Amino acid sequence: MGWYFCSGFKIEVMENRGTILWADDEIDYLKSHILYLQDKGYNVLSANSGEDAYDIFIKENIDLILLDEMMTGMDGIETLKKIKKVQPEIPIIMITKNEEEWLMEEAIASQISNYLIKPVNPTQIFIACKNILEKVEIQSEHIAKDFLSKYQSFNQKSEDAKSLQDWFEIYNDLCEWIVKFDKVDDVNLSNLLDEQFQDTDKKFNQFFITEYKNLLSDNKTKQMFTPYTLKNNLIDDLKNGNKGVLIIMDCLRADQWKLMSRSLFSDYKIDTKYQSSIIPSTTFYSRNSIFSGLFPLELYNHNEGLYNEMIKIESNYNKFEHDLLREQLSRNNLDHISNNYVKVSSYEYGKMLTKNINNFKNIDLLCIVVNFIDILAHSRSESGVLKEVLTDEASYRDIIYSWIENSWFREVLNEIKKWQRKIVITSDHGSVMAKKPIRLKAYKDVSPGVRYKIGKNIKVKDKYALRMENPESYMLPIIENNEDYLIACDNNYFVFPNNYNQFVKRYNNTFQHGGISMNELIVPVATLNPK
Template structure:
């Protein structure tokens, strides 16, 4: 075990010899001094791992000593020890970024705990995390042998997300490869589950099924209108469950998280299908039939998600909701600021829908720009980049203001993404769509072993461009690649975040209800 060096400054240092002997026997090297000036001299010439500093010393006080030590080494952890319980002294010490604050009389175990909490925390947490995951690993793996319902899959995915974040915080991340293997195994079994159940979810009214995209607003958003206060429905495109968990602590500073739910995105897990389904309250085939003027097929030109507002208004009218609503899409920074500036006007509406496209743009930018690829090479970095955006975004500024208003907020997404690792050859004609995780077209040719083939789209409530139109959905972490320029294509898209297919990451997505604290 590494030996740590500790500087201990106290004008009664001789009385602390039993404490010093106790720490020495525990493997720590102690340098005792009896004044603030001596402590500063030692800091100028020696590197210490931690400093214990008595607040009340003659001459230079502990707080004065602390200020000078921080100019020498601003990152060194300091524990303030004092007889003084005045709140002002505590606040000054805390404001000076001390690591801990102990009140005399102290016992040796208090000191040992403070040291371990500061110096050994990462090692102890890593060991505990790895041990706990190893214990849970068996439970998760055994669950794959059971007959699982959708609730079980939500529970498994939540556990895997939890361990992904926890293991990423450990010192050497030694369990990362094991976790990656278990996530891959989970997605193999999740794919089988979707293949066996998805069609029934859409066609059998008595099927035991999760909430799906087209039901989201009726089940989670519109009921909040009964509270007779403004409802804000915020959709962050491409936000995975693990990304939400990273943002959660920031959001929780301002709101009470009333409900943390999940729902399943419909197939394909893309904006054109899943997000339009949310706003229309319809499945894709129903949208194409009821709103042919709004629905844009794959073989037609024009944006596939340019009519979200129209779909939303049509759903409101169909449900006979007598409400005043607004729709705002934020793609550029200035649009986020415009929403922020217009917030007082939005508060006069019953329902305000705000779509933030940042995470979607991030995933596509990651594909297209080498710098972004370097910044987000894996899930952990992708989460970190998302958190950095959120903490400096107009969206967080909007949420801060709304936290002081009497409003209801639903924060969600339309689908997630998965990091694609394995290419999968497919052949299609020139009218086949370009998405890497699903294909729609005539005469699609591919090995169906690692894809979900849908030869009868209408039974899956998917529109047919032609009589012979079929769909193919990539599963697990595969992505479709054409034989032409195959190696270039594979190298370009491997390890990028894509959506459209079947995976827990794409389909099991967060829906959060926020309330005022």
């Protein structure tokens, strides 16, 4: 409703809430319903046959169609199908006296938005129309109002955070808002949420830098990190004779998982908790820790030869994950159980796994590593086309959601569901959008990552990164004397002064990992049990 001022008079003007086409061969008996909708601000066009309805639909700009099923001539179902061929996304409400199940199924198969049984009253029609035409706007207003009402209390919550669990809960809440705000078309509110996230992330950085060594030295909080993935989620089940599946989705973040999991709720009971990756938050360190059940220093001390073999060349970084898994099972007195390891790094291998997945049905522990999200993140920095498609965090989430809906991975999950066993889905680390280039000086043999560096005589201002002067206190091995670990904070990334502009052009606004941020370190651990 709006107001219009003319010559000193204030005239009430009803805003047009949308144009509705109502087709019914007894349309003359529905005048009171039409007047009610018009009083509510809708523009209503009427037709007394399917043929007339189709002609009006072609000529006019229609937002919603109310369609009677039992009309003479072209009936409602036929009209529905004809209209959908022209505009598949047009919302249609089917109205009928017929309650037979076959008709409902055919209408639903033709993608109707709602189904109403006659007689219908004006209020019922109004609510159905409002729900379709204004649902997004109503939801957006509610989300915005809810967010603003909790804004101050949320800021206080991040100020008061004292434990890693506190940060898990804060990050979970933020990710909920982020996913909800994908539906809100309000730049100012989105900017407010983004500012709140960045401010909260800085506080998390301060907490993590200050407390990380203490968290690792405490036997209880130590178990909140990725090396305890199997121990916390599957070891007891395996000891009790139950089978399980561990799926590690490389580079999966909590906000992405929240959207992905919506696709799975119809098939699974899902319980999502969180754990922390270790630093550097990279595949080499964190995923090897998941399979070994050991922090990097423990793995080095346990098997120095294997560790040195792993770091010899990049292709060896995660080459021995199945060996590490078998060793962890042995340390937990589970040598006797059958286990298998599958890594999927391409679409072709994914389709092959779909065909062969039931070959693993009798395996006690099946571990699957899925590299799609990590490959997508790295490919974006190399591909101009992907940069056009993945313009921001929301588009990244949408692509991943579309993938889980339509990919080989969903087919594999559908088959595993039939096995009736526990599935654990987690990640080794997440990613952050790199936005602030930081100049760094170091010897040439420094490691290549842009969010972390390992090498000698690395020079950078301390406010931009965590310098690990005693790596062993961070549960990291010293491979060479005087070697430093440097971990980027916030959304910083390291570049050398030489070819500075070239590197900034390549890496700015790309998804990276290895540093300290909530998006990189706090990863979901979801337990899925088939319904």
